Amino acid sequence: MKQFITFVKKEFLHVFRDRKTLLMLFGLPIVQIILFGFALTNEIKNAKIVICDYAKDNATQQIIGKFEASRQFEIEQTLLSHQQIEAAFKQGKIRMAIVFPANFNNDLLHQNNAQVQLITDASDPNTATTLSGYATQIIVDYQNELMQLQELPYRINTEVRMVYNPELKAAVNFVPGVMSLILLLVCVLMTSVSIVKEKETGTMEILLVSPFNPFLVIISKAVPYLALSLINLTIILLLSVFVLGMPINGNILLLYAVSTLFIITALSLGLLISNVTASQQAAMLISLMGMLVPSILFTGFMFPLENMPYPLQLVSHVVPAKWYYIIVKSIMVKGLGFSAIWKETLILLGMTLILLVINIKKFKIRLV
Structure with missing residues (x-):
């Protein structure tokens, strides 16, 4: 446990020393939540x-x-x-x-x-x-x-x-969507370069010859970003309530609990990308292009899923942001409880477990 705590502290120090990472971690969500909340509209048919x-x-x-x-x-x-x-x-x-x-x-x-x-x-x-x-x-x-x-x-x-929204505030629709988009992108992007960075700097060799368990290596990489993402979530909720005027009608603790699960899902996906790539540039490219486009297209807050061909609707089922978007709308906007979102929560939990198992299997204990 002492080794694990030491490794987690090291990851925190890496994040705080990198100003670009901090800017992306906290600056990007604030800009996006304000832009999306005030500027965008959409329409629907069928x-x-x-x-x-x-x-x-x-x-x-x-x-x-x-x-x-x-x-x-x-x-x-x-x-x-x-x-x-x-x-x-x-x-x-x-x-x-x-x-x-x-x-x-x-x-x-x-x-x-x-x-x-x-x-x-x-x-x-x-x-x-x-x-x-x-x-x-x-x-x-x-x-x-x-x-x-x-x-x-x-x-x-x-x-x-x-x-649910008699005043027809656009933020009521876009805040849940932007929350799912921001948390997924930031978590995946930040963690996707964590393991591959160790490979490029040569510190991965030291880790592999140490008695440290590979599973603990993966977990310790995710813990700092989990904590920082929860801070991000709090900032987003504060902006939503006090800047965009969007109330939280449901249970705030339930919202945090499900958001934590979604963050872990995103972190697991980022770690998987980091495991299978050989450079930080490749990891960042896959994270941005592989997550940004599906999250915008298949979440449902910008483009109605019912307008899409049935094969594309099936593709949307594997996008974690879609299920989190449904959950956030149910809790924040409609004020519903766990009985209304248990299916979506179970799907996110299943995705998380699958990604964690794949991460452990894909973690290479040899560099060659």
Whole structure:
């Protein structure tokens, strides 16, 4: 244990002596969280929705048919009550719910006025606005068709309610995404050069002839970056709350616990890259290109995954940032507990264990 602590201290000293590493470790996350939080927006299509039809009359069936024919929407299921809508949102499978009240067609024909309620998941404000606009346009088109057939003016009032993010703050969507992107990139990049740096400087030979266990070498390389990444996480959360005005609705301890698991996943991935590369330049190139592009494309906070071909959606399943993004949104935005994120947490845990086993197997006890 004394050797292990000594090795960890050595790694901390390496980090603190390298100003470029410190700048990348703490400067990059601050810049990215501010830029992404204020500057970026996105849009979505082919969104999964649910319909709660209390009327079940001819008018509602025609409108539902228009939603089914639309390329912007995919009806996940038809619900029986409002209570099921909240459960559907908590599962994270839908973007919007449409509610038709009882006597919809009767109100439309006899009072020339009917109500429709659109309930959207505003944890992604741009998506919520876009989908409510598409839905409203479909209903207006149906209203115009009725007015062409009848002399009396028919009017359908659409009520829109935004859940989770009624103020439509863009930060609510981008903060979780940037958290997953930053933590993955920084952790992978920092640890990917740790072992290969020992090879280039010649100190790896000393480690290999020492009685130090290879497993402890790997762990001691990761411990300093784990501690520093948790500091990074705290900085990101403080900026999110006090600069971007994004509240943390869920359990902060649960968020830290799951974030720690994600950080360990990223560190394990970085150590694997460091194990299989021969130079720091190669390790950094693989880390940046191999992590940056998949994290942006397949996480879901910039480009909706449902728009992608099915093979690419399968590829997204092996990107750790995707699962962490879902977890952070569930905790921070929706205020959900562990029961809502246990599957994603289990997937991250499985990835971590697999990466650690591969790291131990790939660790070379001989340089030649």
